[in-house]
Amino acid sequence: MQMQTDLLQEARRQAEICNACRYCEGYCSVFPALHAERAFSDGDLTQLANLCHNCRGCYYACQYTAPHEFDLNLPQALANVRQDSWEELAFPRAAGKAFQKNGVLIAVASVIGFALLFWAARVLASVGGEGFYAVLSHNAMVAIFLPAFLFPLVSIAVSLRRYWRHIDAGPFRPAHLIAALRQAASMKNLKGGHGDGCNFEDEDRFTHARRAVHQAVMYGFLLCFAATSVATVMHYMLDMPAPYRLFSVPKLLGISGGLLLVVGCFEMIRLKLRSDRTLGAAGAFGGEVAFIGLLGFTGFSGLALYAFGQTAATPTLLAVHLGAVLAFFLLAPFTKMAHGFYRLTALTADAGRSRK
Amino acid sequence: MTSPDIAIIGGGNAALCAAITAAEAGARVLILETAPKPYRGGNSRHTRNFRCMHHGPLGPLVDSYTEEEYLADLIKVTGGKTDEGLARLAIRTSEECLPWMEEHGVRFQPSLSGTLSLARTNAFFLGGGKSLVNAYYLTAEKLGVQVEYEAAVTHLELDDDRVTRVDYTRHGQTHTITPKAVVVASGGFQADTDWLARAWGPAAKNFLIRGTPYNRGVVLADLLDQGVEQVGDPTQCHAVAIDGRAPKFDGGIVTRLDCVPFSIVVNKDAQRFYDEGEDVWPKRYAIWGRLVAAQPEQVGYVIIDAKSLELFMPSVFPPIQADTLEDLAEKMGLPADALVQTVSAFNDACGDTSGFHPTELDGVTTTGLTPPKTNWARPITEPPFYGYSLRTGVTFTYLGLKVDETAQCAIGNRPVTNLWAAGETMAGSILGQGYLAGFGMTIGTVFGRIAGKEAAAHANAN
Numbered sequence: 179m180q181m182q183t184d185l186l187q188e189a190r191r192q193a194e195i196c197n198a199c200r201y202c203e204g205y206c207s208v209f210p211a212l213h214a215e216r217a218f219s220d221g222d223l224t225q226l227a228n229l230c231h232n233c234r235g236c237y238y239a240c241q242y243t244a245p246h247e248f249d250l251n252l253p254q255a256l257a258n259v260r261q262d263s264w265e266e267l268a269f270p271r272a273a274g275k276a277f278q279k280n281g282v283l284i285a286v287a288s289v290i291g292f293a294l295l296f297w298a299a300r301v302l303a304s305v306g307g308e309g310f311y312a313v314l315s316h317n318a319m320v321a322i323f324l325p326a327f328l329f330p331l332v333s334i335a336v337s338l339r340r341y342w343r344h345i346d347a348g349p350f351r352p353a354h355l356i357a358a359l360r361q362a363a364s365m366k367n368l369k370g371g372h373g374d375g376c377n378f379e380d381e382d383r384f385t386h387a388r389r390a391v392h393q394a395v396m397y398g399f400l401l402c403f404a405a406t407s408v409a410t411v412m413h414y415m416l417d418m419p420a421p422y423r424l425f426s427v428p429k430l431l432g433i434s435g436g437l438l439l440v441v442g443c444f445e446m447i448r449l450k451l452r453s454d455r456t457l458g459a460a461g462a463f464g465g466e467v468a469f470i471g472l473l474g475f476t477g478f479s480g481l482a483l484y485a486f487g488q489t490a491a492t493p494t495l496l497a498v499h500l501g502a503v504l505a506f507f508l509l510a511p512f513t514k515m516a517h518g519f520y521r522l523t524a525l526t527a528d529a530g531r532s533r534k
Numbered sequence: 535m536t537s538p539d540i541a542i543i544g545g546g547n548a549a550l551c552a553a554i555t556a557a558e559a560g561a562r563v564l565i566l567e568t569a570p571k572p573y574r575g576g577n578s579r580h581t582r583n584f585r586c587m588h589h590g591p592l593g594p595l596v597d598s599y600t601e602e603e604y605l606a607d608l609i610k611v612t613g614g615k616t617d618e619g620l621a622r623l624a625i626r627t628s629e630e631c632l633p634w635m636e637e638h639g640v641r642f643q644p645s646l647s648g649t650l651s652l653a654r655t656n657a658f659f660l661g662g663g664k665s666l667v668n669a670y671y672l673t674a675e676k677l678g679v680q681v682e683y684e685a686a687v688t689h690l691e692l693d694d695d696r697v698t699r700v701d702y703t704r705h706g707q708t709h710t711i712t713p714k715a716v717v718v719a720s721g722g723f724q725a726d727t728d729w730l731a732r733a734w735g736p737a738a739k740n741f742l743i744r745g746t747p748y749n750r751g752v753v754l755a756d757l758l759d760q761g762v763e764q765v766g767d768p769t770q771c772h773a774v775a776i777d778g779r780a781p782k783f784d785g786g787i788v789t790r791l792d793c794v795p796f797s798i799v800v801n802k803d804a805q806r807f808y809d810e811g812e813d814v815w816p817k818r819y820a821i822w823g824r825l826v827a828a829q830p831e832q833v834g835y836v837i838i839d840a841k842s843l844e845l846f847m848p849s850v851f852p853p854i855q856a857d858t859l860e861d862l863a864e865k866m867g868l869p870a871d872a873l874v875q876t877v878s879a880f881n882d883a884c885g886d887t888s889g890f891h892p893t894e895l896d897g898v899t900t901t902g903l904t905p906p907k908t909n910w911a912r913p914i915t916e917p918p919f920y921g922y923s924l925r926t927g928v929t930f931t932y933l934g935l936k937v938d939e940t941a942q943c944a945i946g947n948r949p950v951t952n953l954w955a956a957g958e959t960m961a962g963s964i965l966g967q968g969y970l971a972g973f974g975m976t977i978g979t980v981f982g983r984i985a986g987k988e989a990a991a992h993a994n995a996n
Contacts, residue, residue, distance in 0.1 A: 198788035198850040201582055201662030204643030213647050216848050238668060239661030241579045241786050245572055248788075248850075372641035372660055382668040 181220060182262050189223045189255040195248055202236040204371040207361075207528055208256070209236075214531070225345040227259035228524035231367040233376035234457055235384075257459035264516050267344070269336040277512040279461050281468030287509055288472055292501030298322065299497050309421040313493045314500070316419075323500075326507045333511040338523050347527035354533070358525035362518075365389050365396075379452040388449055394442030395470075396518070398477065401435025421487075433484065436477040443474025469513040476502040538564035538680065539993035540986075541700050541713040543687045543753055544720035545569065546576030547663070547975055548957025550670035551982030552717045552989065554638055557677035559990035564713070565674070566685040566702055568720070569748045573784075574667065574683060576721050577745035577930065577958065577974070580786040581663035582646070583656035584635070584979065585972030586628045593632050594642040597654045601625050604655075608970055615966025623939055624964060624973075627980045632657060635979065639669030648847050651816070656972040663975075685709075687753050690716060690953075692760045695945060697953050714952060714996050715989040718943070719982060721958040722931035723751020724771055725783065730928070733769045740832035742776060744927040747783035754959055757935060762953075763944040766932035766962025772969050773823030778833055778923030779851045788850035791922055794822060795910050796842035796892070798880050799924065801829040804863065804872035806880070811909035814895065815846075820969060827926040834924035835866055837877065839916040845892045853920035862919045879903065881913035929969065934962035941985040952992055954985035 193212055196202070203209045207229045215222055234253050242248035261278060268274025277283055295314075302318040311319075342350070361367065368376045374384035409428040412418040422428050447470055455463050479499035486495060510516065540556050542549045545567025553563045567574050589598050604625045608616055636642070643660040645653035652658075659666045671681065684704055691699035697716045702709050723729050725747045730738040758764050780789035792815050799810050799822075808825050812818055826834040843853075856862035859877055863870035883903035890898050890912055900911045935943050935955040943953045957978040964977060 194848065194852075195788055195850050197848050198790075199662075199786075200646045200648065201659070201665075201787070203646050204660045210647075216844060235661060235665075239665035241662065241664045241784075242788075243572070246784060247781055371643065374641065382665075383672060 181224070181259070181266050185255075185258045185262050186220050186223055189227065189259045190218050192250055192252050192255045193218050193223065193226065195242060195250060196236075196252060199242075201241075202239060205235040205239075206231065206233060206367045206371060207525065211528055211531060219346075221345040223259055224263045224341075225347075225524055225527060227256040227263060228341075228520045229367075229528055230256040230260065231365075231376075231521070232257055232458060233368050233370060233378070233388075235370050235377055237457055238377050238382035251457065253457045254459070257457075257462070260517075260520075261459035261462050263341070263344075264520065267337045267340045268512055268516070269333045269340075273512045277465065277509055278514075279459075279465040281464030281466075284465065284468040284472060284505075284509060284513060288475075288502060288505040291503075291505035291508075292498055295322075295497040295501040295504065299493055308419075309487075310492070310496055311420075313496045319500075322504065323507075326504050330507055330510040334516065334519050337511060337516070338519060341520060341523055342527070345524075345527060348530050350526070351530060354526045354529035355522075357529040358522050361525050362396075362522055365393055368392065379449045381454070387445075391442050391445045391449060394438045395446060395473070396442075398435045398438030398440075398442050399473070401431050402439060402477065402480070403435075405429070405432035405435060429484075432480065436481045436484075439477030440474055440481065443470045443477065446470050447474075466514050469509075469515060472502065472506055472509070472513075473515075476506050537711040538562045538713050540564070540715045540717065540989045541566060541711060542717045542719060543700070544576060544718065544957065544959075545574045545667075545681070545683075546578035546719065546721065546957060546978065547581070547666065547670070548959075548978035548982035548985075549576075549717070549719035550667065550674060551979050552719060552954075552956055552986035553674050553679045554670065554677060555983045555986030556717075556990040556993075557674065557679050559987065559994065561715075561990040561993045563674075563677075563679045564711070565679060565681045566687050566700075567681060567683050568686045569683065569746065571683045573746065573748065574671070575664060575746075576749060578667050578978070579664045580745050580784075581659070581666075581972075581975050582787065583652065583658045583972040584628070584632070584975045585656050585970060586632050586976065587625050588629050588632070592629070592657075593636065594644055594657050595632075595654060599655050604628075607655075608964075608973070611968035611970045612966050613968065615968075616964050620937075620939060620964050624977055624980045627983075628976045631976070631979045631983070634983070635666075638673045640666050641669070652971065687720070689756055690718075690753065690760075692757075692762070692945070692950070695948055695951050697950065714993040716953050717982075717985045717989050718753055718757070718935065718953065718955045718959055719957045719978075719985070720753050721746070721749035721751075722771075722934065723754055724749055724928045724931045726750040729755075730771065730931070733931075733933075734771065734827075737827055737832050741773065741827070741926045741928050742780050742785060742789075743783045744774075744776065744780075744785055744789070744929050745783075749930075749958070751931070754933070754935065757943070757953075761945050762950065763936040763946075764933060765936035765960070766934050766966065768933040770933075770967065771931045772820065772929040772965075772967075773827065773926045774819045774929065775822035775826050775834065775924045776927035777849055777851050778925040780925070780927065785927070789927065790819070790847075791836065791849050791924065792819075792846035793836055793838055793842065793922065794818070794924075796845050796912075797836045797838045798877065798907070798914065799834050799836050800868070800873065800876055801835070802831055802833055802868065804835075804868045804876050806876060806905060807834075809905050809908050811899070811907045811911055813909075814893075816971075822924070823926045823928075826924050832926055835868060836922040836924055837862070837873070837914060838920050839914045840918055840920075841912070841916045843920060849922075851922075853922050855918050855920050857917045857919070859914075859919055862921050866921045866923065877914050880907070880911075881915060884911050884913040887912045930958050930961070930974070932962040932965065932967065934958070935960050937963055937981070939984075940988050941981045942988065952989075954989050956981040956985040
């Protein structure tokens with residue numbers, strides 16, 4: 179693996195200064211891990227970078243930020259390494275390189291997704307299918323979405339395995355994963371150590387805005403995912419095929435999740451626009467916003483499909499929604515979506531480190 | 535702008551505590567901070583904790599720390615050069631300050647790794663002093679305090695027992711305001727190296743200044759020239775030994791070097807000059823500032839070998855490394871023969887090292903060597919060899935404004951009716967010499983709050 183040495187070297191320079199200071203120890207998971215080392219290998223730095231949630235507490239507290247000659251900007255240095263690690267560890271690597279920082283390409287891929295579904299709806303429409311299956315036959319949907327679902331899973335699994343080796347983590351223990359899940363569930367690393375939240379949209383003022391919005395997106399996504407999973411079980415195991423009523427489990431999960439997702443993504447973009455971009459990875463802003471836009475649009479088109487599902491607009495809405503879902507899934511390992519998997523892995527490895 | 539009720543000169547911890555207290559009492563407050571915004575906060579930016587008396591666990595502090603123990607610690611480091619009345623006031627008030635600090639936005643964290651010895655006495659700021667300063671600025675802003683950065687106060691006009699006028703320049707323009715009361719919280723004069731050289735001697739030009747370059751003592755000099763009472767030894771400053779590669783100003787905490795007890799220290803002629811193992815480092819680092827200052831060109835060189843490299847906290851600059859002492863000498867600009875001779879004389883004087891213990895006085899000593907090394911004396915034999923240069927780093931100057939228990943300044947034996955002082959600019963009243971970790975922030979917080987309260991009472995009554 180060929181991570182960029184200049185990015186690693188800059189992160190190393192900054193980490194060594196942090197290690198001689200230690201004032202930020204209580205903010206997040208990065209500093210106790212950093213202070214446990216005397217020298218930083220590329221793997222150590224990659225792990226620190228993926229532990230960092232970019233809460234920015236350390237930046238605004240730092241006595242050595244520019245114009246000081248030490249010129250510390252640890253959130254940026256770690257974001258650069260983190261971004262680079264996602265590109266380098268991606269499987270296939272070229273896809274990570276292509277999409278991570280490229281908002282335009284993400285948008286183009288989404289449009290291709292729509293087009294593909296329009297074409298599929300025209301060619302593969304089923305005669306006598308019910309509801310959405312009238313637009314696109316059940317078998318056609320499965321034929322498109324099963325691989326589109328399995329491919330990102332395989333890709334991410336390969337990447338995480340590479341990551342685990344690169345950071346030289348010890349043996350995997352389920353207890354460490356549980357500890358990591360617990361931290362992610364409350365987004366502990368965006369609480370700032372004191373529980374006042376993080377610095378993001380308003381310089382050095384601590385707020386819970388980013389944490390709240392992130393949780394809306396994360397839980398919204400998980401609810402939508404749960405809706406699909408429940409529906410799959412109902413369809414195949416309970417012989418209860420779609421469409422479902424309003425007061426059914428898939429619908430309730432899907433609608434609440436969709437609303438959270440749409441509001442969360444909208445607010446996240448607003449917060450990002452107000453934040454200081456020089457504290458994030460260079461050149462990643464467009465790719466991040468495009469990804470959040472795609473995620474929010476996926477939720478929005480799903481809600482629209484529900485609202486206007488019984489009208490003449492159904493084929494169009496269905497093609498658009500399924501096109502968005504398709505693009506989202508296929509791009510998941512190569513966009514900001516990957517961060518959740520890496521973060522969870524980093525937190526798991528860190529739980530192992532701190533319990534040694 | 536129209537003149538505020540109270541002008542506060544300075545923008546660090548003491549100034550902010552005064553501003554917040556005065557604003558909460560209803561006064562219109564203006565802070566005149568000479569630094570630009572990124573450097574606001576004076577030396578408070580570099581601090582990390584607050585020494586606090588407490589009965590039983592308080593915030594991040596464990597056990598208890600009584601007034602008598604605190605005072606005894608202070609008397610030990612100052613050699614008794616303190617004003618006991620003011621010292622007791624600072625110590626006693628520190629306990630109520632900690633919750634006050636939390637209410638006004640300061641957040642604490644458990645004692646940092648490597649500083650467990652302070653877990654009982656010192657409350658650490660989460661994120662350090664700059665985060666404390668940030669929190670106080672946000673609180674002050676919310677209370678309507680006005681802040682002008684890059685506002686350099688040049689003169690306070692004293693008419694009999696009153697300050698009648700404050701002159702300052704900002705962005706090349708001169709301004710004059712006539713506040714009802716003034717609080718001076720603008721630190722010492724250590725960043726004015728000419729003044730330092732006049733006081734200490736020309737050697738001071740080689741000193742590094744650990745903190746802000748903005749504490750130039752302009753207001754202090756202006757007030758002393760007009761006869762305001764002074765306190766503290768004008769020729770002295772608090773100085774420690776720091777990494778010689780540190781920047782001239784603002785190097786802060788990361789430039790400290792904790793390796794002296796495991797080393798030998800030589801001057802530029804490669805000669806040792808003091809017992810490196812006299813005591814544990816936290817008790818000795820302050821005297822090494824003076825020891826190095828007394829050496830030619832005010833520089834020292836720490837020499838260790840491979841077995842000692844990981845016994846101390848990492849510092850910001852990596853050590854100079856070589857496989858032989860000759861190479862190390864060359865890389866450090868030392869006479870190679872002399873260094874080899876000094877090291878072998880030291881090695882020959884080392885005895886049984888089996889009792890070596892890095893964190894305790896282990897009595898592993900040299901015999902027949904002058905000066906001796908009385909603890910941690912292990913021969914320097916194991917390559918690679920490492921070296922650091924040492925220079926004198928000035929923390930603050932002792933000369934300041936004399937205040938009473940209401941933080942009020944005086945002229946002759948009469949108070950200046952509308953002038954108060956807080957923080958390093960009056961710390962010489964309590965710290966006659968030496969330093970106690972975290973006590974500067976205690977003095978700043980206690981006397982900042984008193985000054986703010988008194989100034990507001992004066993402004994509200996007039």
